[in-house]
Amino acid sequence: MNTSSLSPKDFIPGEDTMSMLTEYARVLVIGAGGLGCEILKDIALSGFKDIEVIDLDTIDITNLNRQFLFRKENVGEYKAEVAARFIQSRVLGCKVKAHTQPIQDFDEDFYSSFHIIIAGLDNIEARRWLNSMLHSMVKFDENGEILPETVRPLIDGGTEGFKGQARLIIPFKTACFECTMKMVTPQQRFPLCTIAETPRLPEHCITYAQIIEWEKAFPEKKLDKDSPEDMNWVYQKALDRANHYGIEGVTYMKTIGVVKNVIPAIASTNALISAACVAEALKVATYLSNPMDNYFMYMGQTGIHTATIQIEKDHECLVCSKKPINLTVSRNSKLREMIDLLKENKKYNMISPAISGMLGPLYMPKPPVLEEKHRFKLDLTFAELIDKNYFRDGDGLIVTDPSFNSSLTLIVNLV
Amino acid sequence: MATDNKYDRQLRLWGSEGQHLLNTSRVCMLGSSGLSSESLKNLVLPGIGFFTIVDDTLVTERDLGENFFVTQSDLGKPRADVVKTYLLELNPDVQGESLIQSIPSVLSNPSFFQTYSLIIACQLSFSEIRTLGAICEQNNKKLIVAKSNGLLGYLRIYCKEHLVIESKPSDKEIYDLRLYEPFPELLAYAESISLDGIQDIYHSHIPFIVLLVKFLKEWTETHGTKPRNMEEKTRFKDFVKGKSRDFFAQLNFQEAVSKAYLCFLEEKLPSEVMDILNDEKSVNADVNSEDFWICAKAVKEFMDRNQTVPLSGIFSDMTSDTNSYITLQNIYKNRADCDYIEVLQNYQRIKGTNQEPEIVRQFCKNLQTLEVTRFRSLESEFLSINAESIDEDEFEESKSLEWYLALRALDWFIQDQNREPTQDDKETLIKHTETLGKSIASEIAEEIIRFGKSELHCISAFIGGALSQEAVKLITHQYTPINNTFLFNSVHTTAVVLNL
Numbered sequence: 028m029n030t031s032s033l034s035p036k037d038f039i040p041g042e043d044t045m046s047m048l049t050e051y052a053r054v055l056v057i058g059a060g061g062l063g064c065e066i067l068k069d070i071a072l073s074g075f076k077d078i079e080v081i082d083l084d085t086i087d088i089t090n091l092n093r094q095f096l097f098r099k100e101n102v103g104e105y106k107a108e109v110a111a112r113f114i115q116s117r118v119l120g121c122k123v124k125a126h127t128q129p130i131q132d133f134d135e136d137f138y139s140s141f142h143i144i145i146a147g148l149d150n151i152e153a154r155r156w157l158n159s160m161l162h163s164m165v166k167f168d169e170n171g172e173i174l175p176e177t178v179r180p181l182i183d184g185g186t187e188g189f190k191g192q193a194r195l196i197i198p199f200k201t202a203c204f205e206c207t208m209k210m211v212t213p214q215q216r217f218p219l220c221t222i223a224e225t226p227r228l229p230e231h232c233i234t235y236a237q238i239i240e241w242e243k244a245f246p247e248k249k250l251d252k253d254s255p256e257d258m259n260w261v262y263q264k265a266l267d268r269a270n271h272y273g274i275e276g277v278t279y280m281k282t283i284g285v286v287k288n289v290i291p292a293i294a295s296t297n298a299l300i301s302a303a304c305v306a307e308a309l310k311v312a313t314y315l316s317n318p319m320d321n322y323f324m325y326m327g328q329t330g331i332h333t334a335t336i337q338i339e340k341d342h343e344c345l346v347c348s349k350k351p352i353n354l355t356v357s358r359n360s361k362l363r364e365m366i367d368l369l370k371e372n373k374k375y376n377m378i379s380p381a382i383s384g385m386l387g388p389l390y391m392p393k394p395p396v397l398e399e400k401h402r403f404k405l406d407l408t409f410a411e412l413i414d415k416n417y418f419r420d421g422d423g424l425i426v427t428d429p430s431f432n433s434s435l436t437l438i439v440n441l442v
Numbered sequence: 443m444a445t446d447n448k449y450d451r452q453l454r455l456w457g458s459e460g461q462h463l464l465n466t467s468r469v470c471m472l473g474s475s476g477l478s479s480e481s482l483k484n485l486v487l488p489g490i491g492f493f494t495i496v497d498d499t500l501v502t503e504r505d506l507g508e509n510f511f512v513t514q515s516d517l518g519k520p521r522a523d524v525v526k527t528y529l530l531e532l533n534p535d536v537q538g539e540s541l542i543q544s545i546p547s548v549l550s551n552p553s554f555f556q557t558y559s560l561i562i563a564c565q566l567s568f569s570e571i572r573t574l575g576a577i578c579e580q581n582n583k584k585l586i587v588a589k590s591n592g593l594l595g596y597l598r599i600y601c602k603e604h605l606v607i608e609s610k611p612s613d614k615e616i617y618d619l620r621l622y623e624p625f626p627e628l629l630a631y632a633e634s635i636s637l638d639g640i641q642d643i644y645h646s647h648i649p650f651i652v653l654l655v656k657f658l659k660e661w662t663e664t665h666g667t668k669p670r671n672m673e674e675k676t677r678f679k680d681f682v683k684g685k686s687r688d689f690f691a692q693l694n695f696q697e698a699v700s701k702a703y704l705c706f707l708e709e710k711l712p713s714e715v716m717d718i719l720n721d722e723k724s725v726n727a728d729v730n731s732e733d734f735w736i737c738a739k740a741v742k743e744f745m746d747r748n749q750t751v752p753l754s755g756i757f758s759d760m761t762s763d764t765n766s767y768i769t770l771q772n773i774y775k776n777r778a779d780c781d782y783i784e785v786l787q788n789y790q791r792i793k794g795t796n797q798e799p800e801i802v803r804q805f806c807k808n809l810q811t812l813e814v815t816r817f818r819s820l821e822s823e824f825l826s827i828n829a830e831s832i833d834e835d836e837f838e839e840s841k842s843l844e845w846y847l848a849l850r851a852l853d854w855f856i857q858d859q860n861r862e863p864t865q866d867d868k869e870t871l872i873k874h875t876e877t878l879g880k881s882i883a884s885e886i887a888e889e890i891i892r893f894g895k896s897e898l899h900c901i902s903a904f905i906g907g908a909l910s911q912e913a914v915k916l917i918t919h920q921y922t923p924i925n926n927t928f929l930f931n932s933v934h935t936t937a938v939v940l941n942l
Contacts, residue, residue, distance in 0.1 A: 073899055088448050092450075092489075093487055119506070189921065253444055254444070255445075274768065279445075283444050287444065291451055292451040293484075295909075295911040296907065298483075299904045299907025299908050301907075302900045302903035302904035305903075306898075306900045306901065306904065306935075309900060316933050317933075325937070328610065329609070331911075333936070333937040335934070
């Protein structure tokens with residue numbers, strides 16, 4: 028293709044662009060599932076030759092309706108390995124290296140060795156961590172200007188049924204994943220009193236069997252959601268309960284759906300969202316045209332509705348605002364209340380924060396030995412913490428949480 | 443593994459009925475480039491029954507960078523055959539064949555298409571598309587046409603009429619509770635429940651339906667009429683609120699206030715659904731008609747006789763104790779069953795049968811969201827673009843129309859001159875789009891010339907994804923297909939639907 032008035036000014040068509048693509052750009056694909064398989068195919072056919080892929084999952088039979096690099100005989104093998112092998116055999120000269128560890132096992136040097144990172148993940152936690160990692164890699168000069176060579180763009184795709192979205196995150200330039208955490212709809216949970224006392228839906232009976240009855244029958248054993256025996260047990264208990272109340276609709280399929288929180292997934296949606304992601308990768312790598320700014324969504328259930336929107340940065344974002352968290356806390360409130368706030372408030376959404384101050388750790392959620400040692404402080408008020416010299420008014424606190432790859436600063440304003 | 447069903451993740455969308463229709467479908471694919479194989483891949487994976495790929499093109503170097511279903515060792519072989527072989531590896535449930543024949547020669551024999559439930563045409567020339575469009579119009583066939591050029595791609599659907607019972611709208615919750623005019627069993631149940639002197643815990647678990655039926659009756663008796671205007675409606679809500687013991691703690695009363703609007707709605711069907719019931723095909727339905735239209739007539743007869751709509755039986759969750767919920771659910775279910783039986787009897791009389799096909803029940807249940815879509819034919823679009831449908835003020839739409847016309851002009855040019863245009867041909871392309879109804883901007887013409895016939899894999903993969911979603915909708919008769927053209931523009935990462 029030739030240059031045009033609509034492509035960015037520094038687009039240089041021809042051989043240079045192609046060789047930059049094929050020899051220079053290293054691409055990391057995260058996830059080798061529904062999106063990952065498609066992304067790997069698209070990226071390989073777009074001329075990228077130096078590719079690595081991370082996925083710790085193994086192949087399940089329910090993957091086969093869309094994860095087209097896998098066959099029935101691959102069930103049980105690592106997704107990343109089978110996918111890498113297939114792409115290399117199909118696309119000549121393309122090198123794909125597979126990793127089967129969690130993404131959190133890789134360090135800054137690893138992520139920095141790629142030019143573009145494309146993620147096809149199925150969970151929020153991994154996305155948050157990755158987003159935080161790519162931001163923490165960015166260095167600034169003495170004037171506070173970003174050093175461009177330390178910036179790695181992230182292209183993130185996601186699907187559910189006929190819907191999906193693709194977005195481009197350029198650390199500190201565009202809105203980041205954390206900026207939009209407030210938009211994430213939390214998984215539907217039924218109140219405990221409903222499932223225990225006033226069940227009405229098959230879902231209520233299934234959740235009761237899964238949480239309450241399993242715990243009662245097997246206090247020592249964790250429910251294995253992939254075991255047909257365990258799932259059958261839950262199904263039978265749910266069915267008994269439903270029959271007792273006259274509730275219809277408990278089936279084995281519904282039981283799996285509720286217990287595993289199954290999200291419907293189809294080949295077509297994965298194909299188009301992956302393609303939108305790779306089109307962006309191609310534009311970022313070659314200046315073929317302007318990259319999108321910065322979020323594309325597709326809804327295919329009722330006709331087709333799409334939107335390309337520029338998501339704004341959250342100026343108090345935990346990851347990209349570079350501002351500390353500011354909390355106003357009463358002297359008479361307990362440490363536990365502040366930790367609950369960090370976990371439950373949509374703005375923070377932390378999983379299990381660990382907190383330390385200038386005078387040492389305030390609370391450590393793990394390992395169990397340390398947790399036990401610091402647990403008593405949870406029920407102390409800030410006034411008591413100051414009294415006992417565990418905390419000094421005005422000190423910044425350091426918070427670490429599995430959602431982020433680096434620590435955050437927390438300023439407590441006592442009132 | 444908790445299940446051994448490889449279709450588990452999609453059955454949760456279209457169910458076993460949808461899957462059965464997919465499994466028994468026959469798809470004809472014209473063309474075997476990347477766009478064809480991407481589209482077909484997404485149909486083989488979920489399990490269509492059978493496909494034929496028609497093309498006599500041979501695999502070249504160029505295909506290796508565009509088409510995932512050819513390899514180096516296939517150079518020189520018939521591409522349709524190679525693609526078919528690799529696609530069949532994806533799903534042993536699917537049968538497929540290749541027909542190594544030129545597309546024009548297949549088009550010269552319209553009866554070839556007779557056995558297919560869906561025809562898909564990718565990267566065909568302008569005159570081929572025109573011929574195929576005419577064949578599908580004459581033979582009442584469903585057709586999707588698609589193209590991928592440079593950073594642009596589109597798909598276009600044609601079928602005379604597409605009928606959908608389960609449109610499964612994602613954006614609206616459907617209520618069919620008859621609060622405006624409660625049926626006798628509902629009224630009797632609501633009246634049997636007393637709110638006075640019961641413990642708080644019971645008071646907080648009375649379903650909002652019962653609350654609203656009782657309070658609306660009380661209000662009507664006091665005021666002599668139902669709430670009619672804004673002011674009365676607001677006062678009714680306050681009245682409901684005033685009946686609570688502790689509004690902020692009583693979820694059922696909060697639900698009653700937020701759903702109070704349902705008391706003000708007369709039981710009516712949306713006008714689009716009434717249009718379906720009053721359609722000529724419904725009015726004239728007889729033993730030879732399609733089941734859909736017989737159902738429509740059967741429902742219309744029910745409505746004429748009962749002066750109301752058959753109850754759907756749709757019932758969602760609400761704050762309630764188990765017993766009241768189940769009792770209420772059964773009251774709705776039994777009533778919906780009675781209405782269904784009457785519709786079924788009408789159906790059986792019109793059809794001259796005593797069978798009870800599932801479609802009648804589905805039809806009653808989904809009455810509020812039925813859809814009939816009639817598509818503009820390709821031929822009428824080629825004669826004149828449906829310009830009124832384009833909102834010139836909608837920047838995205840009007841710009842997208844220009845891009846679409848640019849693609850049409852490109853097709854026309856290649857056919858007319860038997861070569862790809864260069865930047866010197868810019869004015870010729872712009873002039874041609876004027877004859878199509880709208881002149882395109884100069885930079886769009888430049889860009890389209892830059893694209894030429896190049897096919898980028900990720901654009902084909904995108905269009906192939908959108909195409910296969912639409913194909914699944916057409917085959918399963920679930921969800922709503924676009925009417926009628928979808929255009930993806932990766933220059934600006936935008937996409938629109940145009941009714942051309």
